[in-house]
Amino acid sequence: MHSSTIGFLLLLLLAAAWCDIRSRRIPNLLVFPGAIIGVLLHALLPQETGGVGILGSLAGLGTGLALLLPLYLLRIMGAGDVKLMAMTGAFLGAQPTVGALLCVLLAGGVLALGAALLEGKxxxxxxxxxxxxxxxxxxxxxxxxxxxxxxxxxxxxxxxxxxxxxAAESVGSLPYGVAIAAGTMAYLAIARWN
Incomplete structure (x- = not known):
């Protein structure tokens, strides 16, 4: 993946995590332009330099959306989290989005355990x-x-x-944008070393 693509993605993920921590919301003004930037970068970058092309970028966007949408429909996850993963998919492409999501789910589990431990729950x-x-x-x-x-x-x-x-008593809610950012960064680091 091209370094400019990674740079834009990391900036957007950090901004989304910060917004999620502060207000428990991920603004559409961040994810929609971010998704467009991801698609445009891949449309402009040659595939030899790490671009996945416009179709690959759109497939990644769709993959990120499709994989987290069931969790939104079950009210396990917020809509902003689903849109953030879709935006992330626009930068990564379809197959890397699946790998990143596995890291995101692991990061979310660690985050949930840490929050429950800190809150005595x-x-x-x-x-x-x-x-x-x-x-x-x-x-x-x-x-x-x-x-x-x-x-x-x-x-x-x-x-x-x-x-x-x-089991209806909730342990609490998590700023899952933090897990998406941390898991995606972990995936990018792992992919870089392999």
């Missing part, structure tokens, strides 16, 4: 992960499990609350 995070895993293994239907105010304790033989309700 590691036990709640672990409980929520266990409930999600059990529900996934049971096909999404977990009814009738005895859960009360104290985990694992039934009250008079009656079900005090459903499993989904017991």
């Amino acid at each position: 590691l036990r709640l995070l672990w409980r929520n992960l266990n409930v999600m895993l059990l529900e996934a293994l049971a096909g999404g239907v977990m009814t009738g499990l005895p859960v009360s105010g104290k985990p694992g304790e039934a009250v008079g033989g009656a079900v005090a609350e459903s499993t989904a309700e017991s």
Whole structure:
């Protein structure tokens, strides 16, 4: 990848992470022009110098969008995060976007663990992960499990609350733009050394 492309991408990612930390929003005024810049750079750069061409750039944009859109639809991730990953894809191309997303998801997991640890919510995070895993293994239907105010304790033989309700307490929200920036930078560093 051409150094000017990497430079523009890194500046945009750092700006998005900063905005996400400060306001928990990633502005459209950053990601839309950023995506256009990514496509234009690849349209102008010869493929011999690291350009992926206009079609490759658009494929990367679509890949970034398509991979995170289901998480937005499930309300796991914000729309700004999805648009930021699409913009990142416009700079990287389709195949590198998939690799970058794997690094982004790992960075997001580390960020979530760190935030839960700092806020003293590691036990709640672990409980929520266990409930999600059990529900996934049971096909999404977990009814009738005895859960009360104290985990694992039934009250008079009656079900005090459903499993989904017991996991409803959120550990908190994360500025996922930070994970997208960190994961993409890690991917670029790994790709540079290989």
